[in-house]
Amino acid sequence: MSATSQSPDLAALLSAMTLEEKLGQLSFYVARFASAGAQGANPLDAMRGEGDRLDAIRAGRVTGLFNLYGVTALRDLQRVAVEESRLKIPLLFAADVIHGFRTIFPIALAEAAAFDPALAEATARMAAEEAAAHGLHWTFAPACDLARDARWGRYEESSGEDVYLLCRLTEARVRGFQGRDLVLAPGHILATAKHFAAYGAAEAGRDYNLAEISRATLHDHYLPSFRAALAAGAATVMSAFQTVDGIPATANPYLLTTVLRGQWGFDGVVVSDFASDHELIDHGFAENRADAARLALNAGLDMNMESGLFMEQGPALLAAGAITMAQIDQAVMRVLRIKERAGLFADPYRHLHESDAIGLAARARSLSAEAARKAPVLIKNRTGLLPLPSVPLRVALTGPFARDTAHLNGPWSWFADESPGISLYDGLKDRLPAGSDLIAPEPGDDPAAQMAAMKRADVIILALGETSHHSGESRSRADITLPAGQLDLARQAHATGKPVVALIRCGRPLDLSALDPLADAILITWFLGPETGPAVADLLTGKAAPSGKLPASFPRAAGQVPLYYNHQMTGRPVPEGGDDQYKSRYIDLPPGPLYPFGFGLSYTEFAYGKPMLDSESLAWDGELRISATVTNDGARAGEEIVQLYIRDRVGSRVRPVRELKGFQRIKLRPRESVTVRFTLTRADLAFYRADDRIEAEPGLFDLWIGPHSAGGLAAHFTLEAPAA
Ligand code: NOJ
Numbered sequence: 001m002s003a004t005s006q007s008p009d010l011a012a013l014l015s016a017m018t019l020e021e022k023l024g025q026l027s028f029y030v031a032r033f034a035s036a037g038a039q040g041a042n043p044l045d046a047m048r049g050e051g052d053r054l055d056a057i058r059a060g061r062v063t064g065l066f067n068l069y070g071v072t073a074l075r076d077l078q079r080v081a082v083e084e085s086r087l088k089i090p091l092l093f094a095a096d097v098i099h100g101f102r103t104i105f106p107i108a109l110a111e112a113a114a115f116d117p118a119l120a121e122a123t124a125r126m127a128a129e130e131a132a133a134h135g136l137h138w139t140f141a142p143a144c145d146l147a148r149d150a151r152w153g154r155y156e157e158s159s160g161e162d163v164y165l166l167c168r169l170t171e172a173r174v175r176g177f178q179g180r181d182l183v184l185a186p187g188h189i190l191a192t193a194k195h196f197a198a199y200g201a202a203e204a205g206r207d208y209n210l211a212e213i214s215r216a217t218l219h220d221h222y223l224p225s226f227r228a229a230l231a232a233g234a235a236t237v238m239s240a241f242q243t244v245d246g247i248p249a250t251a252n253p254y255l256l257t258t259v260l261r262g263q264w265g266f267d268g269v270v271v272s273d274f275a276s277d278h279e280l281i282d283h284g285f286a287e288n289r290a291d292a293a294r295l296a297l298n299a300g301l302d303m304n305m306e307s308g309l310f311m312e313q314g315p316a317l318l319a320a321g322a323i324t325m326a327q328i329d330q331a332v333m334r335v336l337r338i339k340e341r342a343g344l345f346a347d348p349y350r351h352l353h354e355s356d357a358i359g360l361a362a363r364a365r366s367l368s369a370e371a372a373r374k375a376p377v378l379i380k381n382r383t384g385l386l387p388l389p390s391v392p393l394r395v396a397l398t399g400p401f402a403r404d405t406a407h408l409n410g411p412w413s414w415f416a417d418e419s420p421g422i423s424l425y426d427g428l429k430d431r432l433p434a435g436s437d438l439i440a441p442e443p444g445d446d447p448a449a450q451m452a453a454m455k456r457a458d459v460i461i462l463a464l465g466e467t468s469h470h471s472g473e474s475r476s477r478a479d480i481t482l483p484a485g486q487l488d489l490a491r492q493a494h495a496t497g498k499p500v501v502a503l504i505r506c507g508r509p510l511d512l513s514a515l516d517p518l519a520d521a522i523l524i525t526w527f528l529g530p531e532t533g534p535a536v537a538d539l540l541t542g543k544a545a546p547s548g549k550l551p552a553s554f555p556r557a558a559g560q561v562p563l564y565y566n567h568q569m570t571g572r573p574v575p576e577g578g579d580d581q582y583k584s585r586y587i588d589l590p591p592g593p594l595y596p597f598g599f600g601l602s603y604t605e606f607a608y609g610k611p612m613l614d615s616e617s618l619a620w621d622g623e624l625r626i627s628a629t630v631t632n633d634g635a636r637a638g639e640e641i642v643q644l645y646i647r648d649r650v651g652s653r654v655r656p657v658r659e660l661k662g663f664q665r666i667k668l669r670p671r672e673s674v675t676v677r678f679t680l681t682r683a684d685l686a687f688y689r690a691d692d693r694i695e696a697e698p699g700l701f702d703l704w705i706g707p708h709s710a711g712g713l714a715a716h717f718t719l720e721a722p723a724a
Contacts, residue, residue: 136189150555
């Protein structure tokens with residue numbers, strides 16, 4: 001099948017279209033399902049059954065389908081579109097390729113802990129290759145959502161609480177999915193910057209709940225990642241479910257038109273989230289389906305996902321003058337252009353020729369293993385318990401995830417390869433020093449036997465945390481502690497007097513305050529994917545060293561959230577070590593986190609020299625070069641993520657106490673020193689000022705280079721005013 005055609009003149013194509021065909025290009029539907037998980041999240045609504053779908057495709061009433069994959073099935077559908085429909089416009093095939101497709105990589109939050117944009121680009125690139133090999137053209141990723149509330153279920157899909165880190169990762173992922181060419185090279189897929197905007201600001205951490213944030217916070221923290229994704233070329237944007245400032249994001253003219261089109265010049269496609277346009281009625285924002293279609297189109301939405309509202313309501317709205325043909329034409333043109341970008345007019349069977357997935361799986365799996373070694377974060381290592389000594393050891397591995405293979409991947413793994421990943425037990429069994437004994441009581445074993453095994457051990461490893469079902473869409477939790485049974489197990493382990501290592505599987509920053517005193521070492525392992533067992537074993541045994549840093553503050557209690565390091569200063573800050581009354585504090589807890597943003601240990605120590613600045617002042621249009629020497633003071637090689645923070649001392653809006661403005665991952669041999677260099681310009685200091693302009697303000701700045709958001713040595717500089 002080689003229906004290769006020339007790129008059509010899109011304007012001519014548009015002018016040849018009937019209204020129904022135009023509205024068809026704006027109508028995107030969920031397809032047959034890959035799994036019950038996908039079905040649960042995306043119930044069939046507008047179109048039911050195979051027959052309906054084929055007829056609709058033939059009639060030009062469908063622009064594409066999502067969450068169906070496989071060359072054979074998709075080629076049959078494409079054939080109907082390009083051989084049996086009047087205008088032969090190819091279909092777009094999309095899916096939620098979130099952290100891998102057939103091969104799963106660590107969840108986005110885990111990948112963020114690696115502070116490694118090159119890694120994020122590589123995993124997205126590999127996911128794109130796998131998805132393309134199975135017939136897809138478009139992914140609903142990357143998530144550009146900033147998260148500050150650990151209760152929110154989709155924290156796992158975010159890249160944490162920091163806007164700078166999030167920007168570097170989202171742009172890298174867009175480049176990974178799409179490549180750098182305007183027309184995508186084979187093996188690449190279109191990316192979606194989602195969920196526009198402020199989806200992660202859901203009040204009380206409850207998914208789909210309102211985002212009640214100021215315009216300054218919106219621009220300073222929630223929007224930059226979208227802009228970064230678009231600057232990297234993202235072809236599409238998905239509107240969010242919730243309201244921003246009382247107006248649903250899917251029908252929000254400020255977001256979809258003023259900012260996205262007007263200020264940023266975006267000319268790609270805005271697709272709704274799953275029936276989020278129809279939900280305008282449930283919000284009490286639209287009276288009925290016609291009203292919902294009108295409000296969404298007028299606000300700047302181009303494409304319905306599943307609701308079919310434009311197709312259903314468009315003709316009457318047009319006849320009534322509530323919408324215009326020019327608006328429809330503009331949206332259709334945007335859709336045709338992304339089909340052209342996807343290479344579909346040149347070859348509608350692109351990605352649908354015989355699968356070239358051969359050999360991909362092995363490459364993808366080794367990348368997954370690399371990512372799984374880089375993402376874990378060692379937050380505690382009392383008396384250097386880890387790495388385990390290279391002598392025969394008796395190890396008791398216990399807890400709900402010791403032998404588990406069902407919860408390695410985490411949420412959004414609907415399309416994962418069916419072969420099970422490697423459990424902690426299987427990973428460790430082959431990697432402990434020769435002569436070691438690994439005892440892993442089965443879940444449900446007699447508690448007395450479990451206790452006996454722990455007592456006999458040289459070291460106890462507890463595999464604790466959350467299941468895949470505890471995070472993800474609509475998986476918000478009010479309680480973010482470990483379950484009582486897990487804490488009981490930790491207490492028993494602690495009571496043996498043996499050293500205790502806790503491995504924490506999670507999709508959010510958990511409240512670990514009850515566990516903390518019971519464990520000598522804590523390794524946050526997130527959801528790492530199929531290579532969990534070997535990766536964690538390599539880290540525990542010292543074959544690899546932990547190098548991740550927390551992309552999110554770990555709270556002392558859910559009562560502290562939203563909790564993030566880059567908060568504004570209050571008029572009543574708590575003095576260092578102080579306990580004064582009438583300060584911004586709790587009477588029952590310190591105000592700060594249990595473990596701060598950016599924190600993570602290695603198996604060696606890094607010493608930081610004082611930041612050196614090439615000047616004490618930064619000219620308005622100039623550059624400031626900053627460097628610091630970092631030395632590996634220990635006897636083992638290690639990787640460190642060196643972080644640059646600033647604070648704008650005085651602003652027309654109160655500035656955060658610290659803001660990350662740079663990071664570098666460096667690798668140091670024992671005793672090696674490296675000079676790490678950063679450059680700052682005025683653009684790095686800009687914020688949404690009191691005059692509603694995004695611009696820096698002259699004045700004094702603090703600066704730190706250090707190992708995390710609560711450390712580092714300080715320096716200062718002044719941003720000079722522009723020359724008059
Ligand atoms: C709803 C989710 O919010 C979105 O992220 C996803 O892409 C769609 N469902 C389609 O599965």
